[in-house]
Amino acid sequence: MSEQDKNNIEKVGEGQVEDTKKHEDEYEKICFVCRRPETATGKMIDLPNGISICSDCMQKSFDAMMNGQVDYSQLMNMNIPGVQIFNMADMEQHVPKKQKIKKKKEGEEKKPLIDIQNIPAPHKIKGKLDEYVVGQEYAKKAVSVAVYNHYKRVATDTMDEIEIEKSNMLMIGPTGCGKTYLVKTLARLLDVPLAITDATSLTEAGYIGDDIESVVSKLLAAAGNDVEKAEQGIIFIDEIDKIAKKKNTNQRDVSGESVQQGMLKLLEGSDVEVPVGANSKNAMVPLTTVNTKNILFICGGAFPDLDKIIKERLTKQSSIGFGAELKDRYNKDQTILEKVTTEDLRNFGMIPEFLGRLPVVFTLRGLSEEMMVKILTEPKNAILKQYQKLLALDEVKLAFDEGALFAIAKKAVEKDTGARALRAIIEEFMLDIMFEIPKDDNIGQVTITKEYIEGTGGPLIMLRGQEVPRLTGADLP
Structure with a gap:
């Protein structure tokens, strides 16, 4: 082989190594122990076999070895019949060392999914909804305006010091009136990631069931594990009436008021650590941080017996005298839910702090x-x-x-x-x-x-x- 051929082969090999390094640099390192990415833990400590460990886990490991009674230096050399000591080289084959979330470049600003010049006006959003959703004129108008204002807020987030508050929504309507279908159609028209989840499975952290942060992990999955895309998506929480405060109970309300309390920061905007590619956190699942500040939350529920609470409020005047309300006046009123107030929802079991973070409240009518x-x-x-x-x-x-x-x-x-x-x-x-x-x-x-x-x-x-x-x-x- 000539000297020229050898030089060419060396150049090709160097080029392949550079391409591999460039590809590896696009992704974050994750801690082999706690599964957090480098952006959350700080500089990683690189060990043999391509394993990285964060300084927190390394310190905890040293503390455990110094305070323990076992001589770990002798453990790997022990030959105990019937007991096989694991090999780190074997384990690292089964655990990914790189998290499939691209690093954010330094100085790079977030770009909204929808450009401020291209945000469809409310009448155009409603016009598109009219093609798929029958009736519910007020609900479609309310959704169109709220979504339009929300994405204007996302697009102008860094333009000046006047901060626009989120326009999270609460939809109230009987079963089968089109709440979920309305949100699905809306997300498809806007081409933004949408996660639909059910509040019935949510419980307080530490109990059996999904924790509150699982709703954000579903949105991250819908966005293809793209954090920036997920941070500008829509989360629809159905059956929200199922987390109302339980009345006359002596047991701990782990799926009612405590879930509402846990969702407060989520609705307002906070950094949430969620698992990537899984619904629950465990040692083998990498975690990433998602900020919910620009995520639009839409809650929906049938709120059974809410009409009775409204009727009771409307007819609580004395039944004696000419100005009194008749007891049966609202019995056949098909639009009774449209008269709902925050007081009625509080009597139903929703806490005032939760309702305060859902400023847009509207109702859908039952179908004739x-x-x-x-x-x-x-x-x-x-x-x-x-x-x-x-x-x-x-x-x-x-x-x-x-x-x-x-x-x-x-x-x-x-x-x-x-x-x-x-x-x-x-x-x-x-x-x-x-x-x-x-x-x-x-x-x-x-x-x-x-x-x-x-x-x-x-x-x-x-x-x-x-x-x-x-x-x-x-x-x-």
């Missing part, structure tokens, strides 16, 4: 038959459009007559589970049709009739180029 019919047909991804697309793949046209739509809506209202009931009812009636259609290639159109929904007849089947008499319910298997 007319709204159910619109939900079936109007949104871009309406349930009926989904089934029509499924049958179109079999080259079959699916149609619903107006009577059938109102019959489905009536059954859904009776179930009292909101829009979720629509899917269950249609699945039930479409089962036989979806099973039978692929058997016959001659079928060109199926029309769902009111009689079929009510169980007194069958759907109208039309062959390609020819109409067949309407089937009765008995003709279907």
